[in-house]
Amino acid sequence: MLNKAWPQFAETWIENWPDELLSLSFPHIGIRLEEREVHALAALNGIGCHRFDRCREEDLCALEAKFDGAIRRFPQGAFIRLGSRSPKDTVHGVITRCKAFDGRQTIRLLTSGSERVAYDLRAARKANYPPWVFVRQWADISPEMEFRCFMKNRRLIGVSQYFYQTSFPVLDSPEIRNTIKTVLAEFFAVFSKLSPLDNVVFDVALFLDKAPHVKLVEINPFHPLTQACLFSWHASDFDGGFRFAQSESKPEPFMDFFPLCE
């Protein structure tokens, strides 16, 4: 699978997950990129494109056809990302939430000036590592039901709201909090045995309707480069607790910055 070096953090990338771990996450199709496809995407993405060959129309068309084939399996749409991370750092990524319905939209997501895509394709190329694109079944995840969990030595040392800057009134309910803790504890008992690493930061989505269940969204390096949400790498305050944003702390009054009606 790997030709030369193993790029830093590659153990957390989806293409390297063991099958049992994949079964905890969303169905998807992985596409291993050919070298010429890496060049085509990186060149079209723009950032740092001088380090890549120019984008060849025929390579892009062939890739679009591959993405079309994969995405047909997901008629409700698919979440698009590299094995390493998603292109959510572009305006287009934010607006679409990285959701695509065909190959053309998939390519657009991966080539809209994403610094993440540029960095990760460059790092892969330097290591002679073939990067992957994943077309993942779209899931309607409620933002208040996504959590970032911190595992050290296969022990859960903290859980935080993923969208840590927003307080969700539903999370004030002690019953809901208890349900979240119970469902997550059950999931962790399984996850902690299957994780390829002893130390990892993993994100989960909870679905508490009819049949409550948890889906693994992804795993990230246990490293300060991974956002600590309501914890802090600096203060190393992982105390095993669940942290929810305080409803007293008012969300940023962002409209103040855009006085549209003046």
Ligand SMILES: Nc1ncnc2c1ncn2[C@@H]1O[C@H](COP(=O)(O)OP(=O)(O)OP(=O)(O)O)[C@@H](O)[C@H]1O
């Ligand atoms: N299959 C999916 N369907 C719908 N939304 C998804 C799906 N997978 C992920 N998301 C949403 O997109 C966000 C980013 O996805 P993901 O964690 O896979 O990528 P990432 O770029 O590594 O993120 P991060 O910066 O949090 O590490 C998730 O937190 C989740 O809200």
Ligand SMILES: [Mg+2]
């Ligand atoms: Mg990530």
